[in-house]
Amino acid sequence: MGYLLWIFGFIGAHRFYYGRQITGVIWFFTLGLLFVGWIIDLLLIPGMARDADHRYDSGETDYDLAWILLTFLGVFGIHRFYMGKIFTGLLYLLTLGLFGIGVLYDFLTLNGQIDDLNRRRH
Structure with missing residues (x-):
């Protein structure tokens, strides 16, 4: 999944996926540090994946599917419907992801949202 999101890594998608929010925001606003950091990240993905595997609990809500839905359909709130958050899913659907701000918040x-859901269900 990290490699798929790396394709959109110049906006930080893979960094957000691996729980690296600060560098994700930096990548988002600098186009992956002018694409140089984005290329280097291709070599760093295995280490980021190992760190994320230790940090987040797997469970009924699948991280990969939620990230695919957020990355490609986030403005429509499909990832929120998937997580059972019907009200905010409808809100995103009607406001195009709260005018993009909600999508950035979800990135x-x-x-953490998925981790909380999975912990509550265990």
Whole structure:
């Protein structure tokens, strides 16, 4: 999944996926540090994946599917419907992801949201 999101890494998608929000925001606003950092990240993905595997609990809500839905359909709130957040899913659908701000918020917090859902269900 990290490699798929790396394709969009110049906006920081893979960094957000691996729980690296600060550098994700930096990549988002600098186009992956003018694409240089984006290329270097291709070599760093295995290490980021190992760190993320230790940090987040797997469970009923799948991280990969939620990230695919956020990355490609986030403005429509499909990832929120998937997580069972119907009200905010409808809100995103009607406001195009709260005018993009909600989508950026979810890039920053999606791993934590899924981790909370999975912990509550265990």
